[in-house]
Every structure is written in structure tokens, then in C-alpha cells.
Amino acid sequence: MEIKNNPVGRLHNILREANAHKETSITQDVWMAVLDAPHGDMGSLLRLIAEVIHLQEQAKQALKEWVEGDQTIYLAPFHKLDQVFAKIDLSSRWSHSKQYLDETTLSALAFGSHLLESKYGTYQLTAEQTIEFIEKLEQLMRDCMNSNLPEPLQKLFHTNLDSLRQALIRYKISGIEGLEAEVDRVIGAMSRYSADIRDQTDETSKGFMKSVFEIIANLNESIQLAETAVKLTGPSFIALLPLLQ
Known part of the structure; x- marks a missing residue:
């Protein structure tokens, strides 16, 4: 998998990977797998999740900066994405978070990533x-x-x-x-x-x-x-x- 050079693309990759996990999975296990956190190291996991939350803000700001004209459709996914981390409970079933990662939301992120590629350029490190x-x-x-x-x-x-x-x-x-x-x-x-x-x-x-x-x-x-x-x-x-x- 190619890791994108723009924040929207990286966020899309992470959330797409998270969405592939079963609804019955435990949220903590999903994020540990997606973010490659050391098994059982809660401190590292929380730091990585905090970095994803920061990435989400970077993605939003990048779209505000580079999208000309009406930005509504590009910023729309963030209303749901905010819910993923608003009341995160690592001990709960993944279904509580996965419900906000529907195909419409993820596809909108993919479109945002595509738009930003010309602004950020590309490089190859998979x-x-x-x-x-x-x-x-x-x-x-x-x-x-x-x-x-x-x-x-x-x-x-x-x-x-x-x-x-x-x-x-x-x-x-x-x-x-x-x-x-x-x-x-x-x-x-x-x-x-x-x-x-x-x-x-x-x-x-x-x-x-x-x-x-x-x-x-x-x-x-x-x-x-x-x-x-x-x-x-x-x-x-x-x-x-x-x-x-």
C-alpha cells in the first residue's frame, strides 16, 4: 500500500484499514493492529491515537487551504469522523466507532486526497x-x-x-x-x-x-x-x- 504525501490521503488509508475490521472486534485491538502499536503497550497506543486525531485536524485544514470555491462536500466527512474519537472507549465493540466509517464518508475522503495530490506531490515508500x-x-x-x-x-x-x-x-x-x-x-x-x-x-x-x-x-x-x-x-x-x- 502506498502511503500518501497529503494528510487527507493518509487519514483515508488509516480509516479504510480500520473499517475492514469486524464489528465484533474490540476497539483497542483494532487500533493496535491498524497503528502497529506494541502489543499491550497502552501508553504507545494512546499516543498514536492522539497523533491520528491531530492528523484529522491537519487533513481538515489542508482542504480548507487548497479547495477553491465551495468546500462543503470535501469537509462533510469530518462531521462523522469527529464522532469516531469524540467518545472513544477502547474496551467497547468496534461497531460503536465503525458505524461512522460508512462508504460515503470514506469515498469523500478519497476524493479529497485525489484533489490534494497535485498540491503535495507524490513519492514512493510503501x-x-x-x-x-x-x-x-x-x-x-x-x-x-x-x-x-x-x-x-x-x-x-x-x-x-x-x-x-x-x-x-x-x-x-x-x-x-x-x-x-x-x-x-x-x-x-x-x-x-x-x-x-x-x-x-x-x-x-x-x-x-x-x-x-x-x-x-x-x-x-x-x-x-x-x-x-x-x-x-x-x-x-x-x-x-x-x-x-
Whole structure:
């Protein structure tokens, strides 16, 4: 599934996926599955739901900004969508929320997403690709804990690998902006420790670190940004290049 570059499209994808769940499901289980929340981690789930609510507001504002003329038909779905989260009870049956996600409402969101595509551009990073990146990051996190790196560097790599993993989990909600910001932050964090990283002589540790930098580079290359966005090939990414040697 392609993750859209505009907030209406991302909201539509999330709600369409949620709507596919059976009415007899428990609301908590539905949102955990749709938002890829860690099983049993209620704190993470609530934060992700809060981000979806924020995405809904972003979607509404985007339509108000870009739709010329009568906006009524494009904003109409939000009257029902507001009800999905107005009195959310995670322990209730999914049917209480699903009733507001009828086909008319979801189709209207799809039309809004189509209209905004020309404004936001498109890029290719699918849900399947994000899962592949997440799996690679999780393996690198395990490798990090078993590495011979000094404890400060081990903590640096593990923390930043996990933050990238979390950003990819949230990618279907936050879109390119959130992921781009996190990649930039990680590059900056790594660059500040460049001297310590270069001082490592253990071949296994050097191989591990190279794998980390390569996945950051691969993630960068996999994000085909819209013309209005800035590619991650500027100074922040260049700062990592000496560490790839």
C-alpha cells in the first residue's frame, strides 16, 4: 500500500484499514493492529491515537487551504469522523466507532486526497517497505546489544536505531515530514560523535556501524520526495559520509 504525501490521503488509508475490521472486534485491538502499536503497550497506543486525531485536524485544514470555491462536500466527512474519537472507549465493540466509517464518508475522503495530490506531490515508500526497514532496524538493535562497542556508543546507536524504528511505525500517520525530521536528527546525533566512531578499531564493531549508516543511506534513497520537499542529500547527510569509509 502506498502511503500518501497529503494528510487527507493518509487519514483515508488509516480509516479504510480500520473499517475492514469486524464489528465484533474490540476497539483497542483494532487500533493496535491498524497503528502497529506494541502489543499491550497502552501508553504507545494512546499516543498514536492522539497523533491520528491531530492528523484529522491537519487533513481538515489542508482542504480548507487548497479547495477553491465551495468546500462543503470535501469537509462533510469530518462531521462523522469527529464522532469516531469524540467518545472513544477502547474496551467497547468496534461497531460503536465503525458505524461512522460508512462508504460515503470514506469515498469523500478519497476524493479529497485525489484533489490534494497535485498540491503535495507524490513519492514512493510503501507500507511494505517500511515493514522491511523496521525489521532491519530491529535486527541492528539486537546486534548493537551484542557488539563490542564502548557503552556510550552502544547506547547512542541503540537509542537512535529505536527512534528511527518508531518514526517508521508512525510514518503512516506523520508522513514524510515526521520521517525526514527524525532522519535529520539521527544524522546530527551520529555526526557529533564522529571522532569516537572513527576511533573504533574492532572490525566487528566497524562492520556493525557501517551497516547502520548504510540503512540510513538506503532509507534516504527510498524516499522519493515531492518537488516541494528537500532531499536528504544536503549538508546533514553529507556529514555522515566520512563515517561510511
